[in-house]
Amino acid sequence: MSLEEASLTPLDSTGDRVQPFPRSPQLQRRLAAAAQPTQEQLSKRMEQLQAERLKTEARIQSLKKRRADLATRTEAMKQQIHGRFEAMRAVLKQDEQAAMETLDIDLKSTRTMLDQVLKTWNQHLDQVSKAMSSMHRAQEDNSKATPGGELEGKKENISLMKSDASEKTIGLNEERFERLVNLLSSVTKQLKVQLQRKTLLLDMKPVVVDLHTCHAHLTVTPEGRGLFYGRARTAPEHPLQFDRVCCALGSAPVSSGKAYWEVDVRCCSGWAVGVAYGRLERKGRDKGCKLGRNMNSWCVEFRNKNLSAWHNGRHVPCQGVVGQTRLKKVGVWVQFERGQVVFYDAETMGVLQSFSAAVTPVFDRAHHQFTEPLFPAVRFIKPAAEAWPDHMEFCHNSQM
Incomplete structure (x- = not known):
């Protein structure tokens, strides 16, 4: 480009325009x-x-x-x-x-x-x-009577009093009092448990089973909360279905806030109750499909009369459980933002295990800041020497 061409700027240029002379008043x-x-x-x-x-x-x-x-x-x-x-x-x-x-x-x-x-x-x-x-x-x-004669007569007129055995039994009914104190102590404990449970029930979350995730041998009750195991294949095949591990997930995940639900396990001889990410594997028998055996799930598990808590393949005996304790209901409480899930004995409100980002003496801390929605999850476990378990159910408000 020549110097002469470079010095000229087109009037319709989109760049900074230069007004060579003031506009006229009429134009303005x-x-x-x-x-x-x-x-x-x-x-x-x-x-x-x-x-x-x-x-x-x-x-x-x-x-x-x-x-x-x-x-x-x-x-x-x-x-x-x-x-x-x-x-x-x-x-x-x-x-x-x-x-x-x-x-x-x-x-x-x-x-x-x-x-x-x-x-x-x-x-x-x-x-x-x-x-x-x-x-x-x-x-x-100084009576002249025979010594002791008159006195003998006096002795005969007064009979000696003996203590009645019934006198010893007279007293307050202390045995009844002790029973009353013991009953009041029991009522106090039960009241404390119910008040604590009341706090959790305020965050009660109704859980319905996701039919697409159910193992083929599981039958779901019409209301969608109960699960029965049977030898016959009942559920149709689906891409989200657990095909080898006898598991099922809830249909609505927890993605924020607090949520609480309970699972009735009294009719099971082997079970696992927990929470899991939606990416929990569904096909095969690998650890990736089993609750608590991977980074995507947390649970408490009752197997061979032993109760333990599992996450990422690690486990510890559940807190406060001694011997062959059989639970009737398991309570699950999730505080999503705090990265906390707590498992309770719903009858006594005793803490079975707490998974938390703040306190994790055994399990990896890095996996307790939840990064995905959590689904309620259950698993039927075949005992070593017993028949398969029969029934589990997510409790409804009317069952509380």
Whole structure:
């Protein structure tokens, strides 16, 4: 390109334009008139702004009303909860009063019996005292009667009192009192368990079995919560189906927040209850398909009368379990954001095992920050010397 060509800039260039001379006043007025909207456009725009203003004001009023309603609704909820606890306290107060009245009645009855015995012994004491006074006067009068004659007569008039064996049994019914204290202790423990369970039931998640994942020998009940094992093949083949390991997953995963559910295992002689990522392998018998034997699943497992917790192929005996403990229900609580899953004995609310990013003495910590949604999972395990287990079921709210 020549120097002359390089020095020229086209007027329609998209680059920075250079105005070689000032624009004329007429041109400036024409440009200004073209930039100004018409009266019709201004009116239309004004109407739009007014409509938007009314809409915004209505939304603000709605939000203010909702904010005011929050306090009212919260207060109503508090009153309802307070009423429930007041009813519980009233029952406890009534039962306490009844127990105290029972003790008072027992005390009154015992005192009456003791007073009667005491009265009898006081009467006998009076008789003995009178006899001793009579004998004393006789000695002073230096009676001429045969020595001991008159005294013998006095002895015959007073019989010796002997302690009645029934007197030893008079007392408070302490055996009944001990039974009452033991019963109250048991009720207290049960109440504490139920209150703790109540907290978890607030996050109760209904679980329905995903039919596509069920092993071919599993039959699902019509409501979708129960699983029966049978020798006959019942489920059709599906790409998501477990073909060799007798497992099934729940249909709705946990992807945020908290969730709790329970599995009834009382009719099983071998089982595993846990959670798993959706990428848990489904085909074959490798560890990748078995709950707790890989990085994609966590579980507690009952096999050959031993209860243990599993993850990534590692296992430990479950906490608080001694001997051949058989559970009726297993509770599973997930706190997704905290990377925590806790397994409970749903009858006693004892913690069987807690998997957490914060406290993992045995299992790898790196795998407890959940990176994918978690599916409820169960597995039927064939015992070494028994028949196959029969039935497991995800509990519903009405079964709590």
